[in-house]
Amino acid sequence: MNETELYRIDRTVKQWLKTSRDFILAKMGENLKISQKTSRKDLVTNVDKENEKLIISKIRTFAPNSQILGEEGFGDQIRQTKGWVWVVDPIDGTMNFVKQRDHFAIMIALYVDGKGVLGYIYDVVNDQLFSGGPDLGVFQNEHLLPAPENVGLRNGLISLSGPMVIHDRFNFQKVAETSSGLRIYGSAGVEMAHLLKGEIVAYVSYLKPWDFGAGKILAESLGLAVSTVDGKPLDMLSSDFVMVATVQAQQDILPIIGSNV
Ligand code: IPD
Numbered sequence: 074m075n076e077t078e079l080y081r082i083d084r085t086v087k088q089w090l091k092t093s094r095d096f097i098l099a100k101m102g103e104n105l106k107i108s109q110k111t112s113r114k115d116l117v118t119n120v121d122k123e124n125e126k127l128i129i130s131k132i133r134t135f136a137p138n139s140q141i142l143g144e145e146g147f148g149d150q151i152r153q154t155k156g157w158v159w160v161v162d163p164i165d166g167t168m169n170f171v172k173q174r175d176h177f178a179i180m181i182a183l184y185v186d187g188k189g190v191l192g193y194i195y196d197v198v199n200d201q202l203f204s205g206g207p208d209l210g211v212f213q214n215e216h217l218l219p220a221p222e223n224v225g226l227r228n229g230l231i232s233l234s235g236p237m238v239i240h241d242r243f244n245f246q247k248v249a250e251t252s253s254g255l256r257i258y259g260s261a262g263v264e265m266a267h268l269l270k271g272e273i274v275a276y277v278s279y280l281k282p283w284d285f286g287a288g289k290i291l292a293e294s295l296g297l298a299v300s301t302v303d304g305k306p307l308d309m310l311s312s313d314f315v316m317v318a319t320v321q322a323q324q325d326i327l328p329i330i331g332s333n334v
């Protein structure tokens with residue numbers, strides 16, 4: 074893909090994100106229709122669904138030959154990653170959206186023939202957009218982000234999903250104890266934004282493709298390591314325990330979890 078095409082897509086996706094932000098902020102003042110997906114800790118609202126439909130309709134008009142992987146099921150059933158594949162999480166951090174009306178993100182990613190091209194994490198309420206890819210660099214709004222310093226586990230904060238800590242998965246309580254401190258933000262997008270800014274050195278959670286699609290592109294573009302929890306490459310179409318970290322923090326964490334995976 075040439076640079077002109079890349080910038081044209083980037084401008085277009087940013088317009089969709091602004092439209093979706095306005096939509097979500099308007100809907101936030103109304104009563105939400107909240108339902109459970111798999112449990113009382115796994116919620117979905119009318120706004121998640123409507124925003125996914127909104128984004129997917131924009132993609133279908135802009136790039137009709139694409140495949141779309143969307144969390145709420147309004148996209149396609151995808152079995153292979155040939156051609157253009159868009160990955161959409163209409164609200165990442167639905168629990169935060171419901172309980173806090175803050176600390177959630179819209180996430181969109183574009184992969185071409187399996188290679189990450191553009192990623193977007195939009196912290197809606199705080200109007201902070203993390204965007205870019207391997208050929209554009211990574212931006213926080215208009216500001217080009219430098220690669221985070223390669224800080225190790227002992228000198229950095231780590232963020233985990235709640236269940237990783239509650240169930241002490243793979244010895245992660247020990248990993249957290251070794252770090253400078255543990256944070257739990259409750260939105261994969263928000264956690265990865267902290268990594269991009271160099272504010273934490275690792276994030277680990279069980280994630281689905283729409284949870285890591287955008288963050289993987291942005292993190293790798295800044296030289297961060299993105300892998301399964303035991304350091305293997307991620308499959309874009311599968312859910313897994315995902316680790317995003319500085320190269321040093323990844324090297325520090327792997328021996329602590331050892332054979333617990
Ligand atoms: C969830 C959030 C959460 C992570 C879960 C995700 P959702 O996404 O990113 O932080 O721990 O695994 O499912 O469902 O709110 O889009």
Ligand code: CA
Binds near residue numbers: 117167
């Ligand atoms: Ca969800």
Ligand code: CA
Binds near residue numbers: 283284
């Ligand atoms: Ca998500």
Ligand code: CA
Binds near residue numbers: 166167
């Ligand atoms: Ca979601």
